[in-house]
Amino acid sequence: MNKTIALISEHASPLAMLGGVDSGGQNIYVGELARQLATLGYTVDVFTRRDDPKLPIEVQWLPDVRIVHIEAGPPKQLPKETLFQYMDAFTESMEAFMTRQPKRYTLLHANFWMSGYVAMKLKERLGIPFVVTFHALGKVRLMHQRETDKFPVERCDVESQIMQAADGIIAECPQDEADLIQLYQADADKITMVPCGFSPHEFHPIDKAYARMLLDLHPTRKIILQLGRMVPRKGIDTVIQALAQLRGSAIDAQLVIVGGEYEKPHLHADVEYRRLMEMASVLDVADAISFEGRKNREQLKYFYSAADVFVSTPWYEPFGITPLEAMACGTPVIGAKVGGIQYSVANGKTGFLVRPKDPEALARKLELVLKNDDLRIYMQHNAIKRVNECFTWKKVAQQMDEVYRGLTAAQLDNANDDKQVIAGAFQEAADIFRLSADSLTDTVLRAGKMLAKTFAKGGKVLVCGNGGSAAESLHFSAELLGRFELPNRVGLPVISLMADAAMLTAWSNDVGFDDIFAREVEAYGRPGDVLMCLSTSGNSPNILEAMDKAKQLGMVCVALLGNDGGRAAAKGDINLVVPSSSTQRIQELHLHIIHLLCTIVEQKLEDYSAKHQASGLSSLIQAVDLPYQQNGKAKHHAKQKSHIFG
Incomplete structure (x- = not known):
């Protein structure tokens, strides 16, 4: 079976630095999925927009994973909200590259709505089926961002067209699946829920004292960690407001904020950083907040391990990978009861869930976790167990493999190749038996x-x-x-x-x-x-x-x-x-x-x-x-009792 697939991710490349305005969970998702699919025998090409003239067209990232940079618009970094105008050019360039390859692509997997548009057009031209992971939905975004949303007005209509044309739709959590069906009337039979994941090799518990020493953090203060893009919808202001309310609880706490466009935030260049600093000053907690700026992936596990609690309180979140990474390092998570966070965080066991934009509720949960050592240890154990059982990238790729196989099996069925369909089903069953035997x-x-x-x-x-x-x-x-x-x-x-x-x-x-x-x-x-x-x-x-x-x-x-x-x-x-x-x-x-x-x-x-x-x-x-004695049948012959097992 040909297992050559194309992952399309127009603005989020696995090679990009994380933490910027347009770099985050999708970069990780695409890169880790490609890496794990390769271990399952796939050859993967990741197609992303060329945003730097120095980037080569092809980068052999891993032995079976290639990054292909597509010419679409000027080769420079642009806000993703402005990229849709270049997606027809992206489609043309990608089609030209694909037709030059020695092997036909079996499947396209689009990530985000603009990549979905490209996949839909390529399916029309080349007849290649596609699956799409939206990562965020336009109608959900509009509910929360309203007039501040800068995406083109046609986004929601294009998303509906993509759902109609797609052969499979990946929902990242139950809320995502419900939104697809209720807001877009997507065909429920097309939808498969496959969560995001984390890498156990990358994120695992590290001694807290050692992590704090490496990061030059206070050895005994209670540390609250917030990590992610520095944009308003991430709700960092809610964490700062909650920290101010903790001042009256006799907790010596420090809020460490990781993320942003720069290695060290700049007041003159970063509008959100300036807004948050002004809020911290007004609330008289600026001395208890440390803005650490953007960090590379290798450093993140030390921040997670150094913290007593991790906080993620966005207004909305399609999934949210950082709570998984924090739990993998043994850090309890207090998260907003939205999207994928309410699915990944087990309320009361691996952390707590609170309403978004509710600093009072967040402060109460922070006080409970920070004052109770036994509770933190309990949640630490549960968190490590939960993420390793349910949310590794290996498991994600195995589930995605199931989706891909299902789509290719459907192709064979449409071609009336009944014997091949049966053989594929047997192979699918055999693969699941093998994977189950391993795990x-x-x-x-x-x-x-x-x-x-x-x-x-x-x-x-x-x-x-x-x-x-x-x-x-x-x-x-x-x-x-x-x-x-x-x-x-x-x-x-x-x-x-x-x-x-x-x-x-x-x-x-x-x-x-x-x-x-x-x-x-x-x-x-x-x-x-x-x-x-x-x-x-x-x-x-x-x-x-x-x-x-x-x-x-x-x-x-x-x-x-x-x-x-x-x-x-x-x-x-x-x-x-x-x-x-x-x-x-x-x-x-x-x-x-x-x-x-x-x-x-x-x-x-x-x-x-x-x-x-x-x-x-x-x-x-x-x-x-x-059971027999309880029913009054206590008298058994000795011979019967001595021959229970023959």
């Missing part, structure tokens, strides 16, 4: 051992799911309540919460479906028991409420999930997240994992039984007999 083997083994120990200690397992996952939950209970591979053992206490049809229909009809599983967990669950939840999205309300109830009862939560794990990933003690965005592939892997868990449980319980048989009645036999 889930240790977790599956841990989950199986934990289930076996639960049974051995007299505990039970409750299992639930919706739709196809409901059928798989019944399948799991049947295998262990009945038998899987070993023919002569007693039934193990597994209760499928889907089994009581009368309860399900009556409660759902009379009360509601959201707490139907939580109700059954409340009835059957006991401390030490296990709740096993199956959900392809990880966002089903009845699954989430059941997990909350299980936690209240002191139960262990095992979650079989897919995609990025959804909200359930933050609630599970053991998460088995299939690295796929395809519901079918996820359910196929869930069934395979269920069979693996059954195998591990039987093997481990057989091992336990063998160890205890020589001493007569084993604790294991007593444990697996417990």
Whole structure:
């Protein structure tokens, strides 16, 4: 299969410095996605506008990643709001370059609306399918920026045209997906949610004292970090106002602000810096604020690690990569409850969410985090765990690979090549099995051992799911309540919460479906028991409420999930997240994992039984007999008890 693709990013090149007005998350997104796609066997060309006459047309950035600079407008830096007039020239130059290449491009992946326009025109001319990640939507921007928005008035209409023409649309978070559908009436079947990510090699915890020493920051003061572009919508003024309110709380705090056009901000050249400095002076906190200016990527992990808390309170944010990077360094995040931040930050676990433009609420959360060492340690642990489980660039690329494969499979289907479509589906399934084997083997083994120990200690397992996952939950209970591979053992206490049809229909009809599983967990669950939840999205309300109830009862939560794990990933003690965005592939892997868990449980319980048989009645036999004893069937023949496993 030809795996040559073009990433289009008209104004955001992976080679650009970060932190400027038009340099930020999209530069990182495009560069890291290209890097990780190359490890999956893709050859990637990144097409971006030539904004410096000294730049060569081609730069071999990595062995399988090339940066191609396209002539479109004058070769100098221009505000991105002025670039749309050059996109037809961009299209012409890019088409000329593509037609000279020895291999045909399989797919175009556009980033931002202007790149989407280019991809739409190239599809018309060359017949190459395209997927688009908007990174920001014109209608959302207008809601917040209004008359200060300088993009062309036709932007929103062009975005609608792109959505109609696109073969696939990438939403970066649930809010992004909702905006695409509600504001633009985008076809929901075209949309796949794939988040942004971070690199564990680039961002990881560093000793706080060491980081502060390197950065010449105070060794004991509480440090609040704000990092990103220095533009009004990032809400830096909200952080300064919150800092002023902290002055009465006896917290010795310093606000460190990283980002901007310059290595050191200049009052005469940077309007936003001047505005913020004037505000700080008026609020009498200028002495507690350090403007560090623009920093390179290698320095950022030291700033994240040096901070006690990271703050990101923009008015709106399509996703937001900096909160991921901060959490990867073990720093709690207080973020605005907008866009992707409300998705990536687990409120109360990895940090807190507050309303944008609300310095009072921000100050309260800052005081809570900065005064409570135990809370910061708790959030540090949760933050590192969450981002590494859900938000690495490797996982992002794997999910994007799924999208690309789906589009190429659709192409084959349109060409009526049925055999190739079937072969592609088998290959897709094989790839997901391989990726799952790489990422889930240790977790599956841990989950199986934990289930076996639960049974051995007299505990039970409750299992639930919706739709196809409901059928798989019944399948799991049947295998262990009945038998899987070993023919002569007693039934193990597994209760499928889907089994009581009368309860399900009556409660759902009379009360509601959201707490139907939580109700059954409340009835059957006991401390030490296990709740096993199956959900392809990880966002089903009845699954989430059941997990909350299980936690209240002191139960262990095992979650079989897919995609990025959804909200359930933050609630599970053991998460088995299939690295796929395809519901079918996820359910196929869930069934395979269920069979693996059954195998591990039987093997481990057989091992336990063998160890205890020589001493007569084993604790294991007593444990697996417990349900029968509770029903008045305590009298079993010794022969039966000594042959539970044949």
